[in-house]
Amino acid sequence: xxxxxxxxxxxxxxxxxxRMHLGNVFSALLSYLSVKSKGGEWLLRIEDIDPQRSRREYxxxxxxxxxxxxxxxxxxxxxxxxxxxxxxxxxEELAEKGMTYPCYCTRADLLATQAPHETDGxxxxxxxxxxxxxxxxxxxxxxxxxxxxxxxxxxxxxxxxSVNLTEQVGDFIIRRxxxxxxxxxxxxxxxxxxxxxxxxxxxxxxxxxxxxxxLARLLGFASPQFIHLPLLCNSDxxxxxxxxxxxxxxxxxxxxxxxxxxxxxxxxxxLQPKPDPVSAKELVAQFSWDKVPTKDIITxxx
Numbered sequence: 001x002x003x004x005x006x007x008x009x010x011x012x013x014x015x016x017x018x019r020m021h022l023g024n025v026f027s028a029l030l031s032y033l034s035v036k037s038k039g040g041e042w043l044l045r046i047e048d049i050d051p052q053r054s055r056r057e058y059x060x061x062x063x064x065x066x067x068x069x070x071x072x073x074x075x076x077x078x079x080x081x082x083x084x085x086x087x088x089x090x091x092e093e094l095a096e097k098g099m100t101y102p103c104y105c106t107r108a109d110l111l112a113t114q115a116p117h118e119t120d121g122x123x124x125x126x127x128x129x130x131x132x133x134x135x136x137x138x139x140x141x142x143x144x145x146x147x148x149x150x151x152x153x154x155x156x157x158x159x160x161x162s163v164n165l166t167e168q169v170g171d172f173i174i175r176r177x178x179x180x181x182x183x184x185x186x187x188x189x190x191x192x193x194x195x196x197x198x199x200x201x202x203x204x205x206x207x208x209x210x211x212x213x214x215l216a217r218l219l220g221f222a223s224p225q226f227i228h229l230p231l232l233c234n235s236d237x238x239x240x241x242x243x244x245x246x247x248x249x250x251x252x253x254x255x256x257x258x259x260x261x262x263x264x265x266x267x268x269x270x271l272q273p274k275p276d277p278v279s280a281k282e283l284v285a286q287f288s289w290d291k292v293p294t295k296d297i298i299t300x301x302x
Contacts (some may be wrong), residue, residue: 007041008039011191012044046080069258124167200228258277
């Protein structure tokens with residue numbers, strides 16, 4: 001991997017909590033094609049900061065599956081589980097600035113006071129513990145204080161948005177009660193230190209963008225370009241997940257050649273008029289975000 005900070009860099013950052021499913025493969029493919037079509041590098045980061053669910057054997061399967069698909073990453077894979085000291089340094093920086101506080105609330109506490117936001121089960125935290133005195137001996141997560149501020153941003157596929165941090169996000173967790181690092185802190189630090197300039201991911205993570213932009217600003221980092229893609233959904237219009245075992249990559253590999261699977265995904269992405277077999281490298285020249293739909297995509301894989 002070069003140290004040239006002007007180079008474009010995308011990344012794929014899966015969590016090794018199970019086998020990839022079709023939606024993960026779709027995200028990996030478009031992430032790869034997007035940055036490779038611009039002559040950039042595609043990095044691999046294994047987001048294994050959840051010690052209870054992450055398994056090294058799943059990470060090895062992920063890499064084997066990417067190789068089978070022909071999605072070759074640049075440089076060595078980065079494991080978040082190896083980077084705790086780095087996260088600690090930036091965590092302490094935020095704490096020293098007075099930007100954090102302990103939160104003793106449980107999810108049951110949060111759901112008892114308000115309904116989940118939108119459709120993803122997320123709750124906007126209203127600062128219940130922000131002014132509480134410390135409670136020694138009681139397990140606490142650590143939250144980051146957010147201001148009553150609108151964060152505007154332009155998504156590379158869905159266009160312009162503006163999100164109010166207080167009303168639509170709330171103070172968010174950067175370290176869990178069990179001491180594990182929360183996604184938002186780790187991803188912001190890693191994207192910055194790895195020189196990531198472009199983040200491609202499912203539109204269900206769109207609201208993470210203003211949180212990460214705000215946190216990056218506090219830490220003195222530039223934010224990458226965020227590009228969100230439509231979700232692949234089953235026939236019941238539910239997004240694909242690791243529960244859809246017939247669509248996990250192990251099952252798919254038993255039924256398709258890699259070129260066949262990529263051809264089907266390229267067709268769903270609007271990159272090909274027909275689901276003809278194709279390689280990832282052949283798709284690079286055909287890629288354009290203008291071809292990719294914005295509406296979620298119903299799949300009919302069996």
